[in-house]
Amino acid sequence: xxxxxxxxxxxxxxxxxxxxxxxxxxxxxxxxxxxxxxxxxxxxxxxxxxxxxxxxxxxxxxxxxxxxxxxxxxxxxxxxxxxxxxxxxxxxxxxxxxxxxxxxxxxxxxxxxxxxxxxxxxxxxxxxxxxxxxxxxxxxxxxxxxxxxxxxxxxxxxxxxxxxxxxxxxxxxxxxxxxxxxxxxxxxxxxxxxxxxxxxxxxxxxxxxxxxxxxxxxxxxxxxxxxxxxxxxxxxxxxxxxxxxxxxxxxxxxxxxxxxxxxxxxxxxxxxxxxxxxxxxxxxxxxxxxxxxxxxxxxxxxxxxxxxxxxxxxxxxxxxxxxxxxxxxxxxxxxxxxxxxxxxxxxxxxxxxxxxxxxxxxxxxxxxxxxxxxxxxxxxxxxxxxxxxxxxxxxxxxxxxxxxxxxxxxxxxxxxxxxxxxxxxxxxxxxxxxxxx
Amino acid sequence: xxxxxxxxxxxxxxxxxxxxxxxxxxxxxxxxxxxxxxxxxxxxxxxxxxxxxxxxxxxxxxxxxxxxxxxxxxxxxxxxxxxxxxxxxxxxxxxxxxxxxxxxxxxxxxxxxxxxxxxxxxxxxxxxxxxxxxxxxxxxxxxxxxxxxxxxxxxxxxxxxxxxxxxxxxxxxxxxxxxxxxxxxxxxxxxxxxxxxxxxxxxxxxxxxxxxxxxxxxxxxxxxxxxxxxxxxxxxxxxxxxxxxxxxxx
Ligand SMILES: Nc1ncnc2c1ncn2[C@@H]1O[C@H](COP(=O)(O)OP(=O)(O)OP(=O)(O)O)[C@@H](O)[C@H]1O
Ligand SMILES: [Mg+2]
Numbered sequence: 001x002x003x004x005x006x007x008x009x010x011x012x013x014x015x016x017x018x019x020x021x022x023x024x025x026x027x028x029x030x031x032x033x034x035x036x037x038x039x040x041x042x043x044x045x046x047x048x049x050x051x052x053x054x055x056x057x058x059x060x061x062x063x064x065x066x067x068x069x070x071x072x073x074x075x076x077x078x079x080x081x082x083x084x085x086x087x088x089x090x091x092x093x094x095x096x097x098x099x100x101x102x103x104x105x106x107x108x109x110x111x112x113x114x115x116x117x118x119x120x121x122x123x124x125x126x127x128x129x130x131x132x133x134x135x136x137x138x139x140x141x142x143x144x145x146x147x148x149x150x151x152x153x154x155x156x157x158x159x160x161x162x163x164x165x166x167x168x169x170x171x172x173x174x175x176x177x178x179x180x181x182x183x184x185x186x187x188x189x190x191x192x193x194x195x196x197x198x199x200x201x202x203x204x205x206x207x208x209x210x211x212x213x214x215x216x217x218x219x220x221x222x223x224x225x226x227x228x229x230x231x232x233x234x235x236x237x238x239x240x241x242x243x244x245x246x247x248x249x250x251x252x253x254x255x256x257x258x259x260x261x262x263x264x265x266x267x268x269x270x271x272x273x274x275x276x277x278x279x280x281x282x283x284x285x286x287x288x289x290x291x292x293x294x295x296x297x298x299x300x301x302x303x304x305x306x307x308x309x310x311x312x313x314x315x316x317x318x319x320x321x322x323x324x325x326x327x328x329x330x331x332x333x334x335x336x337x338x339x340x341x342x343x344x345x346x347x348x349x350x351x352x353x354x355x356x357x358x359x360x361x362x363x364x365x366x367x368x369x370x371x372x373x374x375x376x377x378x379x380x381x382x383x384x385x386x387x388x389x390x391x392x393x394x395x396x397x398x399x400x401x402x403x404x405x406x407x408x409x410x411x412x413x414x415x416x417x418x419x420x421x422x423x424x425x426x427x428x429x430x431x432x433x434x435x436x437x
Numbered sequence: 438x439x440x441x442x443x444x445x446x447x448x449x450x451x452x453x454x455x456x457x458x459x460x461x462x463x464x465x466x467x468x469x470x471x472x473x474x475x476x477x478x479x480x481x482x483x484x485x486x487x488x489x490x491x492x493x494x495x496x497x498x499x500x501x502x503x504x505x506x507x508x509x510x511x512x513x514x515x516x517x518x519x520x521x522x523x524x525x526x527x528x529x530x531x532x533x534x535x536x537x538x539x540x541x542x543x544x545x546x547x548x549x550x551x552x553x554x555x556x557x558x559x560x561x562x563x564x565x566x567x568x569x570x571x572x573x574x575x576x577x578x579x580x581x582x583x584x585x586x587x588x589x590x591x592x593x594x595x596x597x598x599x600x601x602x603x604x605x606x607x608x609x610x611x612x613x614x615x616x617x618x619x620x621x622x623x624x625x626x627x628x629x630x631x632x633x634x635x636x637x638x639x640x641x642x643x644x645x646x647x648x649x650x651x652x653x654x655x656x657x658x659x660x661x662x663x664x665x666x667x668x669x670x671x672x673x674x675x676x677x678x679x680x681x682x683x684x685x686x687x
Binding site: 389 | 510527530546
């Protein structure tokens with residue numbers, strides 16, 4: 001049976017496991033219909049021209065993983081940013097793991113989607129925010145139809161959450177092939193600040209496909225700082241659908257570090273519903289082998305006096321492929337918009353490819369929009385300069401690539417993340433950067 | 438120390454060096470002068486091991502060892518240093534981190550441990566003082582946005598850090614103001630000893646007032662067409678190159 005049919009027929013069984021009286025029930029049913037009508041995206045869709053899910057969808061994914069044995073923290077510690085005190089929402093094969101997690105209801109809610117979707121005290125937030133900005137395309141609809149578990153974060157107004165929140169989804173290989181559909185909702189009210197780290201990590205070579213949807217609401221003057229660490233096994237693929245709705249004077253920043261995984265597709269969408277909003281998205285992609293990373297971004301400038309900054313760097317080795325598709329829409333009312341977009345790439349191997357395409361749709365006349373894409377090799381004169389100082393070719397190459405991607409890290413505000421990412425980059429580039437970072 | 442015999446080199450099949458002979462002994466200072474485009478920088482790059490240039494004939498011998506098979510980094514490990522006519526900007530790598538990497542890679546090649554951090558700091562402080570370089574400067578990205586003079590001074594700072602056996606200074610004086618020229622020249626002189634050697638490529642006598650050469654060579658059309666003592670540089674300053682070109686073409 002094809003995966004689509006399997007999912008459609010599993011939906012009934014899934015329905016039996018969840019509360020059909022909740023208001024979310026109708027949303028799920030509509031979403032299922034939308035998925036049935038559209039199915040999985042295919043290459044004929046403009047937005048999926050360079051990314052094919054075909055071979056991945058051939059796996060016989062199980063949709064309802066069985067209960068598995070508890071993981072020991074010491075075995076998976078390295079996937080945490082463990083040198084900082086953090087809230088933790090941890091899932092293992094899609095199921096919440098209480099012993100690995102550290103949630104809270106103390107002034108803020110850092111807990112589970114499954115509770116939020118069923119308990120009355122969360123009803124107002126769910127009614128106001130759940131599935132309000134996720135798009136109705138096939139993949140997001142599929143996630144909505146099966147939405148049951150994930151992270152639920154609500155920061156009421158005037159709270160600066162000091163500790164970052166780590167959301168990690170582990171898969172154990174308990175199933176021959178596993179499909180996960182995490183669903184996250186993050187609501188940050190007026191003047192509040194939050195920092196979130198998200199990671200998907202497979203622990204075996206068994207295929208995993210994650211189709212995740214995250215809705216983030218940054219209300220008036222809220223600050224949301226979000227880090228996605230994508231360094232999964234070669235057998236794991238991720239479709240990350242993130243939607244961010246911003247209100248006036250809010251600031252939202254998403255860093256995406258893509259170093260691993262078989263196929264990674266990031267659909268990152270910002271909607272600016274207010275004035276003086278700042279949206280920042282930054283990315284470093286360093287891949288090789290037959291890996292594929294696709295960044296598909298959208299910034300929708302709806303109101304005046306807002307800014308957006310996009311800066312994506314990519315280093316592609318071996319047979320890897322990269323896609324950058326950055327769409328910026330500036331509505332007629334969105335005067336004085338300042339939109340900046342840059343996508344710079346280095347192809348290390350002549351078998352690697354990158355498709356980069358900015359898409360600007362500007363309907364306002366008083367705006368500043370700049371964009372630039374570059375695709376290049378390493379600068380030979382810089383290589384000779386470093387080597388003439390005694391730095392061997394491999395290290396010189398690594399140093400230049402490190403330098404190329406490094407400035408993206410300037411905006412990383414958590415030092416432990418910065419040093420972790422720096423180490424991952426050095427590791428990825430196969431160099432021992434000979435100095436402290 | 439350095440012996441170059443009948444060196445022929447070309448780039449993209451275009452011959453640039455056409456039979457260079459040069460003999461540099463420990464403790465000596467050699468100046469290479471010559472009109473624009475005559476091949477001075479090419480000679481410097483070929484000695485330093487730039488792969489873009491094809492050595493078609495001849496040999497470069499350092500302390501009895503033929504350099505032909507050695508990469509640029511291996512030549513650096515053997516003590517060759519090139520101060521670039523046009524230093525390259527490396528955004529994202531600070532001067533300090535660059536020097537730490539260069540020094541420790543060189544040590545690694547010699548089978549030595551990394552230089553202890555405190556010793557490294559001391560060395561950096563000492564050499565920065567010698568060249569009157571502000572500490573803040575050292576945390577900036579290498580050569581990025583440096584003025585012409587700052588780049589040259591930074592080259593000599595690197596030379597001081599690495600302590601090469603053979604330093605080739607390619608137009609290090611260009612872009613330096615009068616005070617900087619004195620500081621840089623003074624730095625080079627301080628680094629001179631009976632065991633190392635310096636080759637200065639320059640267009641002007643004023644650098645040679647500070648770094649006094651034992652020998653002066655004129656490179657023209659890919660060949661050394663005249664050699665002499667420091668006196669030759671004065672003569673060139675006064676008379677230009679026409680008389681030499683005439684001699685060669687006669
Ligand atoms: N990579 C290259 N490709 C093509 N031509 C080159 C290359 N490098 C050098 N040349 C040519 O070789 C000749 C010698 O150049 P070189 O830079 O060595 O001259 P120079 O003596 O250092 O001149 P200047 O005094 O202007 O610095 C010039 O005609 C130059 O154009
Ligand atoms: Mg030159």
